[in-house]
Amino acid sequence: MKTAVVVFPGVNCEHDVVHAITALGGEAELVWHRETDLSEFDGAILPGGFAHGDALRTGAIARFSPAMKEVERLAGEGAPVLGICNGWQVLCESGLIPGAHIANRDLSFICRFVEVEVVDTDSVLTRGTEVGQRIRIPLNSYEGNWVDPSNEGRVVMRYVDDPNGSQGRAAAVTSAAGNVVGVMPHPERATDALLGSTDGLVLLESFLNSLVPA
Amino acid sequence: MKVTVTIDRRPEIADPEGTTVLRALHDLGFTEATAVRMDRVIHMDVDGDDPEIVRARVTEMCRQLLANPVLEDFEIEVSR
Amino acid sequence: MKVTVTIDRRPEIADPEGTTVLRALHDLGFTEATAVRMDRVIHMDVDGDDPEIVRARVTEMCRQLLANPVLEDFEIEVSR
Amino acid sequence: MSTATKPGSFRNENSNLRPTAEGVHRLLGMTDEEYESVVGILGRDPRPAELAMYSVMWSEHCSYKSSRRHLGRFPTEADWVVVGPGENAGVVDLGDGWLAAIRIESHNHPSFVEPYQGAATGVGGILRDVFTMGARPIALWDQIRFGPLDEPKNRYLFKGVVSGIAGYGNAVGVPTVGGEVEFDPCYSGNPLVNVMCLGILRRDQLVLGTAGAPGSIAVLLGKATGRDGIGGASVLASASFDEGSGEKRPAVQVGDPFEEKKLIEACLELYEKGLVVGVQDLGAAGLSCATSEPAGRAGVGMNVDLDAVHTRETGMTAPELLMSESQERMMAFVAPENVDAVLAIADKWEIDSAVVGEVKAGKTLTIKYQDELVAEVPAASLADDAPLYDRPSARPDWLDGVQARDFDGASLDIAETLLALLADPGIGSSAWVHEQYDHMLFLNTVVGPGSDGNLLRIKGTDKAMAVSTDGNGRLCYLDPRIGSQRLVYEAALNVAVTGARPLAVVDNLNFGNPEKPEVMWQFIESVEGMSEACEVLEIPVVGGNVSFYNETEGVDIHPTPVVGLLGLADPAPADPPRLSRAEPGMEIWEVGPVASSNLAGSSVQRLFGELGGKPTAPDPAAAKRSIDLAAVLAHQAAVLHDISDGGLAVALAEICIASGVGAAVHADHPFNEDPHRFLVVAAAGTLDLPEDFARRIGSIGGDVITINDSVVQLTPASDRWHNALPDAVAG
């Protein structure tokens, strides 16, 4: 089973995601954003970075990339779709996850380990976790401050403290169906003890275990 | 034609930049400032000779790309 | 009073964001757009009843904080 | 060329001279003698575009005319050096087919003019120097120096520079994994912003800045050209075209990390597919350099058509096109049959490209614009015939007086002094800075910011690269030679405590006005000191940068050489020492020479607004011994921490704060900063250390830091250390 890691121009976490997925025995492949056919893939990850330099709004331009039509198709078919950091912002802009992102409350870029808590296990990201489980994982964003006037987004992980002002301290949010998830901290950065934490493994495993052959 | 699109963040949406600037103004002694909202202006040159058609097209650009309905309202001014 | 400060990047200063947005508009088929500049507008409420004094103070705010004199020009509108 | 301090055009910016036909070269920062040698080379008066090219290529920044003869002093040879000074970046062999490319640059004056964009474009420039070599940039370091933060202007500059580095580095997708911050009044009117970049590449991907053989095609990649950073050219243009109206200030360069990110990926794909014969980045002296240098290096000529250059602004003149410092541009030299493939890759990555020239036999660089011959010069002359100055140097007469001052630390209250040091923004936690930087991207950062040295693993091997950057203007002010020696030794010790052995050095020489004999003397002494230390450690200097004219109102900054040292840990420690690994019951050792009472140039002196005395000279034998010992202990001990700013007291406090546990030690001179010393923390009885070189000074435990009989509570110590910088920034 194969996961497409969609590369928009300006994205930079794509190799890290492939590295982490592969280390877990999964299969991941980089897909350029102009690709129009993802039929050979069973799920998709939108990695972190600065798609189109965050011009206009984070994720605003990326959502129009041809590959996103296919991501939307996958999402519609119930396949696992994960947006990490900037990837989550793209999912919001394309309407696959409610809400949008604005600048962090304190207007500064935040790169550090934070603690998050699982509040809902019904998602492709949290399936393998338990409610109340604490996860130590690096945050790395300027626009991590999620707002959702519709209150339709389902929060699956919360920050233990409140680093950026995100609504409901949301660190990860899922679509109603639970197969499309946006997460602000970087699971792929918490997959090696040498680098400070392995707490991200369970999240990526959940994603991989949610893949079903197309 | 010259087109000016003003993109204002909805009042109910937080504006961390505005809040920070207001605090900074107070620190500098500009206490008479009581509210600050930071918004965006997009200046465009658009080919076309019928202002109405241009406005319609730019409205479409705003709907699709330039403004995010979750966060923002937009206003369009067309001039020669 | 309501004050609107429009902050425009000097014409000779590059505007990478505008360039990217223009490219995106073309990708979406809005080929009539020929130039895009991304600028900022600040909406403020300022206490005071003499528009001239308010304007003077806001000018000072721009000089000290709101605008970057090296890159930007600003324009101030005061209304009730 | 990358864009650092450019004395010539910097003076022009402030010049209110009116351009006159014959004085134009002066407005461009050229002396009459320099102008005459251009006439000599060409055998005629230069055309405006030619004058523009010589003026930028012969500027201090590009030609190193004041420093070149002294830089020759640096040792540059070693078996593992693949590319030494002279190219865009130094390249060393890491084994297993891996090479590392490293380079450091300054962006001091641009950052003073516009801190955010100045710092941002500095990052962009140093990245290009590294990926020009065929390497993928994998890490950045920033060495930044400002006046005290109690002045609003300094806070503005500091915040602007940090967000500029964050804004560009994070978005371009290269982690900033370390650096240093120093505050001193001497930088108030002239902050220092240095940035260093490290890249890695496979041996077969190495690319040089050569134009290749006649027939190869010059393809300009990336950003459209505008009037960015042009001081002189517009003056020149208006002088020769519309008399008088020469007052245009140069447009501040605006960084575009998105464009650079695409440029990096596009270039790396070109290298992978072997589609280029050479590459040259465009920075200072833009097209003038990117055409003449590669041609000169290859001993060929070139025809260039300026009409083909894609521009952002209309009506640009030939001199403007040739001098523009527009960012995010690269010149690729390509065999004719590969041009289409190159243009296709540029399209894929959504960057602009243009065929702008062709390499010719002979040695002449011929440039046409709007059907007019605008330049016809010997390509190599722009670089090779640049003026070379032997500026007079003299030991400052004030130095004896300064070195004679003595400062007695004996009466210091240890607890009070330690708390005061921890609250110093230059010593307290740098989290306020490095948490604004993505320092984790690429999953290599084993030891990140906030440690002595950084350790970056090389995936797929058991090796890791270790890097430390060090500068100390105060020490170098008191004795530039000793100060510079100590920088090299400190950097080497910093990489050793991560388990690595020193491989190579890059340096950034930030000095005052070289036309002053005292400054020239400081410069020469510093180069000498650095060279001596490198010779002792048998490591080469593989690259660097010189920034002169760091002065305000005639007052020069402290001489501030900055050293970047690359080391290799092979194998890397399985569980590297960390400040946070101390546990109750562990032993604390001090390794190295015994501390003296000398506080010359120390942080304690700074606390008291004092700067005087003669710093302790390094001891080469001791230096080698502690570096070797540290590299071994890094595989055994829980914590290794080098003793520098704030002495043993601060080093110990940092361990206690990071590990959340107290300690008790005895130390005769807890604030002394003598070189070659470090602390070791390890489980009792697990280490055997040479009695003549290591002293057991205490143990870990409790919730207070006890030094001799002075006691400091851990919590207030920790709070001071954590809040020092944030509080200072808040003003």
Ligand SMILES: Nc1ncnc2c1ncn2[C@@H]1O[C@H](COP(=O)(O)OP(=O)(O)O)[C@@H](O)[C@H]1O
């Ligand atoms: N202080 C120094 N020590 C060693 N090498 C230096 C130093 N300053 C400059 N160099 C070398 O001189 C060469 C030219 O530098 P420069 O013209 O600044 O290159 P660029 O155009 O990439 O900025 C580079 O290879 C650089 O490493």
Ligand SMILES: [Mg+2]
């Ligand atoms: Mg270069």
